[in-house]
Amino acid sequence: MAKLRRSARIAAAKLDKCSLPGKAVRKAKASRALKKPLAGRKTATHRQSPIDIVPGAVCHDPDLCKVDTLNISYKPGDCCDVIVNAGGFRVNVERGCSTTLTGNHLGDATYELAQFHAHWGTNGQKGSEHLLNGKSMSGEVHFVFWNTNYGSFCEALNKEDGLAVVGVFLKEGQHNDDYHSLIETIRKAAGGDKPFAMPKDFDLIKLLPSPDDRDFVTYAGSLTTPPFSECVIWTVFTTPVEISYGQLNVLRNIVAENHRECQDLCGRQIRSSITFA
Ligand SMILES: [Zn+2]
Numbered sequence: 001m002a003k004l005r006r007s008a009r010i011a012a013a014k015l016d017k018c019s020l021p022g023k024a025v026r027k028a029k030a031s032r033a034l035k036k037p038l039a040g041r042k043t044a045t046h047r048q049s050p051i052d053i054v055p056g057a058v059c060h061d062p063d064l065c066k067v068d069t070l071n072i073s074y075k076p077g078d079c080c081d082v083i084v085n086a087g088g089f090r091v092n093v094e095r096g097c098s099t100t101l102t103g104n105h106l107g108d109a110t111y112e113l114a115q116f117h118a119h120w121g122t123n124g125q126k127g128s129e130h131l132l133n134g135k136s137m138s139g140e141v142h143f144v145f146w147n148t149n150y151g152s153f154c155e156a157l158n159k160e161d162g163l164a165v166v167g168v169f170l171k172e173g174q175h176n177d178d179y180h181s182l183i184e185t186i187r188k189a190a191g192g193d194k195p196f197a198m199p200k201d202f203d204l205i206k207l208l209p210s211p212d213d214r215d216f217v218t219y220a221g222s223l224t225t226p227p228f229s230e231c232v233i234w235t236v237f238t239t240p241v242e243i244s245y246g247q248l249n250v251l252r253n254i255v256a257e258n259h260r261e262c263q264d265l266c267g268r269q270i271r272s273s274i275t276f277a
Pocket residue numbers: 117118119142224
């Protein structure tokens with residue numbers, strides 16, 4: 001299983017816009033040491049992701065975390081195609097994408113959508129990358145945005161607020177019609193080696209929790225796949241979205257699991273829009 005997960009991670013690295021396969025392999029190997037002490041090493045690994053969101057580390061900060069300011073503005077057609085490889089799937093955006101993310105906790109910056117993908121596990125008891133007080137969900141979708149104050153996605157990877165990733169927990173349960181077109185497109189794309197067109201009427205907003213269930217936590221972290229850049233302001237919705245066993249199995253048929261283990265908090269504070277218990 002360990003072998004499988006490593007290869008899945010390396011494959012996932014190829015999904016990253018800026019990583020080269022050779023580098024990804026070396027960095028994936030290096031990543032195995034991430035949880036060990038780093039005495040004498042200059043590599044910054046104090047803000048790795050994912051983490052266990054434990055109540056003791058969460059600070060309720062309603063002045064910073066304002067649900068009504070968190071806005072994803074999706075332009076129909078921006079999510080143009082999906083590519084499936086050994087590590088999972090990735091939905092790509094059109095050149096000149098104008099889907100944006102803003103929010104009080106993200107400062108004045110406007111973040112632009114780069115891609116989205118998901119993580120999952122072999123059964124419904126695991127698969128999310130972040131944990132909620134030690135508990136896994138069945139999966140987690142990551143919407144990856146880059147800070148347009150920087151010149152490009154690749155430049156943003158080197159900045160501490162370069163990326164903003166929005167995480168949506170998946171919970172195995174009822175069939176979800178709002179995920180149907182995505183899952184069916186992934187099913188069709190699997191087995192092919194070329195990008196497969198997304199339906200023209202796909203609406204990314206439907207993949208999020210409903211508007212009155214968008215309480216979130218935020219913290220400074222990293223990519224969870226190579227090159228593990230410490231450039232991500234995370235926004236993780238605390239209310240999961242349900243999808244069915246059958247829908248999750250379409251993902252498990254790509255690869256059994258593709259989630260990274262939790263990393264040390266290293267004293268970081270997590271801020272939230274709600275009292276967290
Ligand atoms: Zn991810």
